[in-house]
Amino acid sequence: MKVTLISIPVRDQEKALKFYTEVLGFIIKKDKPLEGGNRWVTLVSPEWQDGPELLLEPGPNHFEPCKIYQDALMKAGMPYTQFDVKSVDAEYERLTKLGVEFSVKPSQMGTWKYAVFNDTCGNNIELVEEL
Incomplete structure (x- = not known):
């Protein structure tokens, strides 16, 4: 058994698609129209x-x-999910320059560094780096 799909709730798919691709850097894997004007939109990490x-x-x-x-x-103030990154500090700098709002600036807890931002679509997302 393995995880192949993770769902994140968004209130506006177009806005979410723009944020997750243009700001966060994910790439579109699938984009298929569904009933009611919705879409089956999945993204993947370019890495x-x-x-x-x-x-x-x-x-x-x-x-x-x-x-x-x-x-x-x-x-x-709880994150909906987390994304692992190579450097929380580098992502914090990159994303704040793009206007992303962080509720938790880079912080350390034991052997982890983390930060939390608002995805503009109704969710807090945590960035995590293992030190």
């Missing part, structure tokens, strides 16, 4: 194109419990 796909899931628009959960995580 691991055969790795897990990230699905931009419009769940909060169609399933109220998903929206409530997403809102609760944001209110609590």
